Amino acid sequence: MSRNLNDLFGLDGRVALVTGASRGIGAAIAQGLAMAGAKTYGVGRSAVPDGTLGSVIYRRCDIRDDVAIQSLLDDIHSAEGRLDILVNAAGITLPSKVSENPSEAFRETLANNLTAIYECCRLAAAGMKVGGSIINVTSIGSLLGFPGNPGYVAAKGGLAAMTRALAMDLGSSRIRVNNLVPGYVHTAMTAASYDDPARREARQARTILGRWGVAEDLVGAAIFLASDASSYVTGTDVVVDGGWTTKGL
Numbered sequence: 001m002s003r004n005l006n007d008l009f010g011l012d013g014r015v016a017l018v019t020g021a022s023r024g025i026g027a028a029i030a031q032g033l034a035m036a037g038a039k040t041y042g043v044g045r046s047a048v049p050d051g052t053l054g055s056v057i058y059r060r061c062d063i064r065d066d067v068a069i070q071s072l073l074d075d076i077h078s079a080e081g082r083l084d085i086l087v088n089a090a091g092i093t094l095p096s097k098v099s100e101n102p103s104e105a106f107r108e109t110l111a112n113n114l115t116a117i118y119e120c121c122r123l124a125a126a127g128m129k130v131g132g133s134i135i136n137v138t139s140i141g142s143l144l145g146f147p148g149n150p151g152y153v154a155a156k157g158g159l160a161a162m163t164r165a166l167a168m169d170l171g172s173s174r175i176r177v178n179n180l181v182p183g184y185v186h187t188a189m190t191a192a193s194y195d196d197p198a199r200r201e202a203r204q205a206r207t208i209l210g211r212w213g214v215a216e217d218l219v220g221a222a223i224f225l226a227s228d229a230s231s232y233v234t235g236t237d238v239v240v241d242g243g244w245t246t247k248g249l
């Protein structure tokens, strides 16, 4: 039985790596894990001005480059002697309808949003010990049909399924693997629909709570999945969508 809240949710002494940490949801989660006590590393391809991410140690790295990811993991193990938490928040969207024959967009999205994440999971899990936690940021697109972006929906659906498969394979090592499932969140990725009043209102109306999410809305659930508070939770979805997937009328 935990003696206090910090035993349950605190991440003191843990080491975390967050991909997609240069902005948006990944940046908010990286800062949240650091706030909860984890020594936190973040990666993205963009340069981020010093201090933007608080105490998060940020390194430029493309998750599609598995040699660079392995080198980063080696550096983390040399410096910290461990890795406890991996959050896969890196993702792209290349909207394009199937009628436009966007094979390249489809392949590119799967390579970035699914295959590269498998490699990150595989390489990181090899160095994790009992109690490790992998959090894959999927989407309500992994649960529902959305138009105009078959590659994104396929990649997120595949990622959600991969999470369940990895939870099975890594469970005997007591490494947990879960999906963190955002609804519509106002970030650079969704700026085009947020900036269009009709599309913004349509998406807001789909939620029970009557608003878009902000990146910080994902932080509490990420800390839960990273911490001992979720020590009996694996292979499942934690949905943070303002009620989008529950709402009927």
Ligand SMILES: NC(=O)c1ccc[n+]([C@@H]2O[C@H](COP(=O)([O-])OP(=O)(O)OC[C@H]3O[C@@H](n4cnc5c(N)ncnc54)[C@H](OP(=O)(O)O)[C@@H]3O)[C@@H](O)[C@H]2O)c1
Residues within 6 Å of the ligand: 019, 020, 021, 022, 023, 024, 025, 026, 043, 044, 045, 046, 047, 061, 062, 063, 064, 088, 089, 090, 091, 092, 112, 137, 138, 139, 140, 181, 182, 183, 184, 185, 186, 187, 188, 189, 190
């Ligand atoms: N916003 C939403 O409504 C929403 C809803 C559901 C799910 N999601 C998912 O949540 C995650 C974060 O999305 P967001 O809204 O925060 O989007 P965002 O603001 O566009 O951020 C995406 C992040 O992923 C990084 N990234 C993409 N490809 C990368 C690569 N190959 N290597 C390294 N970093 C890479 C980007 O960094 P660089 O550009 O610097 O490389 C950036 O940090 C994504 O997986 C997205 O699919 C978002």
